[in-house]
Amino acid sequence: MKEDIKAVDYSRVLTESPSMPDKPVKPLVRKWQVFPGRNRFYCGGRIMMARQTGVFFFTVCLIVGTCTLFFVFDCQYLTTEISPAIPAVAALLFLFVISSLFRTSFSDPGVIPRATQDEAADTEKQIEVPNGSSSPTYRPPPRTKEIVIHGQTVKLKYCFTCKIFRPPRASHCSLCNNCVERFDHHCPWVGNCVGKRNYRYFYLFILSLALLCVFIFACVITHLVLLSRKSTFIDAVRASPASVVEGVICFFSVWSILGLAGFHTYLTTSNQTTNEDIKGSFSTKRGQDVSNPYNTGSLLANCCSVVCGPDFPSLIDRRGICTDDSQINQRGHYGTVKGAQPKGIVSTAPAPAVSSEQKATQSVAANTYGPKSSVHSTNGSYRGMMRESSYQNAGPHVNPEVWRQHSQVVKALDFRAKAMNLRNIEEGSSHANLQVHPTYK
Numbered sequence: 001m002k003e004d005i006k007a008v009d010y011s012r013v014l015t016e017s018p019s020m021p022d023k024p025v026k027p028l029v030r031k032w033q034v035f036p037g038r039n040r041f042y043c044g045g046r047i048m049m050a051r052q053t054g055v056f057f058f059t060v061c062l063i064v065g066t067c068t069l070f071f072v073f074d075c076q077y078l079t080t081e082i083s084p085a086i087p088a089v090a091a092l093l094f095l096f097v098i099s100s101l102f103r104t105s106f107s108d109p110g111v112i113p114r115a116t117q118d119e120a121a122d123t124e125k126q127i128e129v130p131n132g133s134s135s136p137t138y139r140p141p142p143r144t145k146e147i148v149i150h151g152q153t154v155k156l157k158y159c160f161t162c163k164i165f166r167p168p169r170a171s172h173c174s175l176c177n178n179c180v181e182r183f184d185h186h187c188p189w190v191g192n193c194v195g196k197r198n199y200r201y202f203y204l205f206i207l208s209l210a211l212l213c214v215f216i217f218a219c220v221i222t223h224l225v226l227l228s229r230k231s232t233f234i235d236a237v238r239a240s241p242a243s244v245v246e247g248v249i250c251f252f253s254v255w256s257i258l259g260l261a262g263f264h265t266y267l268t269t270s271n272q273t274t275n276e277d278i279k280g281s282f283s284t285k286r287g288q289d290v291s292n293p294y295n296t297g298s299l300l301a302n303c304c305s306v307v308c309g310p311d312f313p314s315l316i317d318r319r320g321i322c323t324d325d326s327q328i329n330q331r332g333h334y335g336t337v338k339g340a341q342p343k344g345i346v347s348t349a350p351a352p353a354v355s356s357e358q359k360a361t362q363s364v365a366a367n368t369y370g371p372k373s374s375v376h377s378t379n380g381s382y383r384g385m386m387r388e389s390s391y392q393n394a395g396p397h398v399n400p401e402v403w404r405q406h407s408q409v410v411k412a413l414d415f416r417a418k419a420m421n422l423r424n425i426e427e428g429s430s431h432a433n434l435q436v437h438p439t440y441k
Contacts, residue, residue, distance in 0.1 A: 032318040036114060037178040045318040047106040049191050050176050056105055056191030063101075063209070066249050067094045070216050073242040074223050081226055086219060093212040100205035101190060108314040109195035110181035112162065112170060120163035152293035169294075171275055181315075185274040194274075197314065200307050203264050210254065210261045217250035271295045271302040 032045035040049050049056070067090070075087040115123060143158040145165055156165045159172050162179045166172070171183035173193050182196035194202045220243045227236035237244055267277060271294045276282065282292040296302055 029322045030318070031316070031320045031322055034322060035316070035318070037111065038176050039178070041318065048108050048318065049105055050186070050188075050193065052175070052188060053191040055188040059189045060098075060101070062249070062253075063094075063097060063212075066216065066246055067212075069242045069246050070219070073240055074219060074246070077223055077226075078219055082222070090212075090215060090219070093208060093215060097205060097208045097212055100201050100208060103201040104194070104198045104205055105190045105192050107192075107198045107201070108316060108318070109193040110183075110197040110312070111176075111195075111314075111316050112164065112167070112179040112181055113316055114161075114179075115163035123158075123163060123165075150293040152291060154293065169273060169276070182273060183275055197312055199273075200309075203268060203307065206257060206261045206264060210257045213250045213254040213257055216246060217254060220247040220250070268306045269299040269302050271305065 030045055032041040032048075035041070038051045040051055040053070041047065042049070070090065071087065075090065078086045143165075145156040146153050147156060147168070148154070149168060154168050156168065158165050159179050161172060161177065164179065166179055167181060169182045170179055172179045173183065173186050175186050176193055178193070180193050180195040182199070184194040184199055184202075186193050187202070190202065190205070192198070223240060223243050224233070224236050224247075227239055264274075267274065270292065272282070272292065282290050296305065
């Protein structure tokens with residue numbers, strides 16, 4: 001029995017499946033990497049700024065440089081002669097100014113997400129493009145919606161770039177190419193837009209910067225005066241030239257900063273934005289008083305709502321992962337009305353799936369109308385604009401009567417162009433450059 005068992009050949013059984021070649025893993029694409037606006041992102045999307053940041057770095061260097069000169073050349077003398085609280089107060093003001101500046105510059109000001117392709121297509125069904133408009137740069141008149149806020153009628157304007165009806169107090173920033181909620185203005189000094197999410201930090205920044213300028217200017221004058229007691233003022237300037245530099249910078253900066261702080265204090269107490277104040281949104285129009293629906297009637301309540309209100313979350317998920325391939329391949333592309341699309345913008349939308357019946361119909365249309373199907377006049381204008389995309393989704397549902405009428409129109413236009421071309425040739429005109437469709441030559 002044992003000999004029979006030994007005689008049996010045993011074959012090795014594979015318990016593991018054969019190794020398959022690993023599929024290439026697609027790299028993770030964050031949403032900030034395909035963000036359609038003109039912004040710059042740092043630290044993996046945590047920092048969001050405008051594209052033009054040169055003035056911002058100049059602001060930082062000016063503040064840091066002036067304060068460095070003050071701490072090195074003035075604080076030691078003033079601590080000994082007056083009080084050790086002077087450098088402590090200056091340090092607190094400096095830290096508050098820098099933190100407010102960075103919080104304003106590095107945060108999302110309140111960007112409103114753009115409409116998706118489905119949302120844009122659904123919204124644009126309500127926008128009519130007149131049949132007579134043949135210019136590719138034609139844009140329909142702006143559409144508006146009206147809502148009532150505290151008894152006051154407010155119009156919501158349609159944004160042709162973001163494909164949305166902007167919320168109240170929102171506006172489109174042309175520099176960043178974004179719609180910003182409660183848009184105040186675009187500030188190059190902070191390198192970002194100022195809106196709903198960072199206005200309080202901007203207001204605190206200019207207030208603290210005004211106090212810092214006044215404080216440093218007063219300390220510099222005090223330092224020079226104390227030095228001039230032992231000698232002349234010229235000798236004091238020679239002994240501390242850095243104080244003169246600080247005094248000149250603070251003197252020419254404090255007036256504009258104080259004026260800006262006063263202006264934004266007025267806006268805060270009246271619960272307005274710079275954009276609304278410049279446009280006169282709540283001023284007298286056509287003999288009627290337009291009241292501010294956002295004004296609570298109390299200066300303190302307005303200040304508390306602006307400065308001490310809740311911290312609103314960001315509406316754009318900058319660090320989120322793009323799970324849809326269309327978001328990766330179609331950066332900044334949204335559904336648009338073809339006739340309202342600006343000239344020079346090329347759609348990057350992927351071609352839809354076409355069935356065999358649709359391909360057959362498209363081939364008939366291509367053979368009938370040619371690649372462009374347009375008749376050019378002598379002055380370069382279009383007499384008949386028959387876009388190749390008019391029948392790109394043509395299928396069995398196309399009405400034969402409409403198809404026949406369309407072919408007759410094209411045929412009539414081509415024969416008319418051919419007749420005009422022959423007439424120009426007979427008259428010896430140099431403008432005989434009309435293009436006639438090859439089907440009807």
